Amino acid sequence: xxxxxxxxxxxxxxxxxxxxxxxxxxxxxxxxxxxxxxxxxxxxxxxxxxxxxxxxxxxxxxxxxxxxxxxxxxxxxxxxxxxxxxxxxxxxxxxxxxxxxxxxxxxxxxxxxxxxxxxxxxxxxxxxxxxxxxxxxxxxxxxxxxxxxxxxxxxxxxxxxxxxxxxxxxxxxxxxxxxxxxxxxxx
Numbered sequence: 001x002x003x004x005x006x007x008x009x010x011x012x013x014x015x016x017x018x019x020x021x022x023x024x025x026x027x028x029x030x031x032x033x034x035x036x037x038x039x040x041x042x043x044x045x046x047x048x049x050x051x052x053x054x055x056x057x058x059x060x061x062x063x064x065x066x067x068x069x070x071x072x073x074x075x076x077x078x079x080x081x082x083x084x085x086x087x088x089x090x091x092x093x094x095x096x097x098x099x100x101x102x103x104x105x106x107x108x109x110x111x112x113x114x115x116x117x118x119x120x121x122x123x124x125x126x127x128x129x130x131x132x133x134x135x136x137x138x139x140x141x142x143x144x145x146x147x148x149x150x151x152x153x154x155x156x157x158x159x160x161x162x163x164x165x166x167x168x169x170x171x172x173x174x175x176x177x178x179x180x181x182x183x184x185x186x187x
Contacts, residue, residue, distance in 0.1 A: 009102035009170035012049040013185065016104070019067035024181045029061075032069040041071040048074040050102040051094045053154070055081045059178050060108050066183075074100055080113030080150065081105055082132045083157045091158060095166045103158060103169060106183065107151040108176040114146050147175060151186070 022030050049072055052062040056077040063073055074094040076087050083105075094100045107114070116122050117133035118141055136153030137146040151173040158171050173186040 007168075008049070009168075012100070012102040013170070013172075013187075015049060015072075016066045016102075016183070017185070020065060020181070020183045022067040023065055026067070029064040030067040031063055031072070034070075037070045046071045046074070046098060048072055048094060048098055048100045050074070050104060051091055051100045052076070052104050052106055053078070053081055053083075053087055053091065053158075054106040054176070055079060055108055055111055055113065057108060057111065057178075059110075060106075060176055062106065065176060065181070074098060078129075079126075080111065080117070080129045080133050081107050081154055082113075082129055082150075083154050084128075084132075088158070088161055092162060092165075095162065095169055101169050103162075103171040104174050104185070105151055105154045105158065105172070106174040106176055107147045107154075108178050109144060109147065110178050111143070111147055111150075114150055115143055117150075118143060118146055148173075151175065155186075 051074045053076045054060050054062050056079050062075045066073065076090045078087055091103055113129050114133055117130040117137060122130040133150050136150045140146040140149055155171055155173040163169070163171065175184050177184070
């Protein structure tokens with residue numbers, strides 16, 4: 001999907017919503033991953049219409065959740081969908097070099113990283129993720145409410161870091177409901 005103006009995020013968001021509607025009742029992924037499209041994107045490069053920062057949970061597959069074709073989404077996955085310098089650099093790359101104008105930070109219900117942040121006790125490298133989430137959720141004990149707080153904090157961090165240099169980009173949060181497949185956008 002070619003981005004042609006500063007309001008292209010509206011079209012991108014509509015594409016995500018329509019793709020998610022198809023996904024909810026799908027039995028198989030509906031995105032085009034054909035040889036023809038692979039060759040086309042190889043020759044012509046990628047032109048994603050949206051950037052999705054999501055959790056690396058194996059049940060959260062943005063390309064399937066949005067019924068996206070090969071090359072449609074620039075997906076960054078990290079446990080707890082937390083923001084770090086690599087995630088910010090990846091988002092900035094997709095904004096500056098690939099022309100995407102919509103950034104969606106997507107948390108999900110039943111997130112193990114959020115539950116681990118609530119319960120505490122993480123060690124080693126996992127502690128980086130749970131500490132970051134814990135800053136966002138403070139003393140919240142409800143995992144659904146904590147998930148929303150974490151998404152909001154991540155969105156705010158992206159906005160604070162990148163919105164000055166990319167004023168036409170739309171940055172928003174969303175929650176993927178792992179039971180129903182529905183994505184709720186925070187517009």
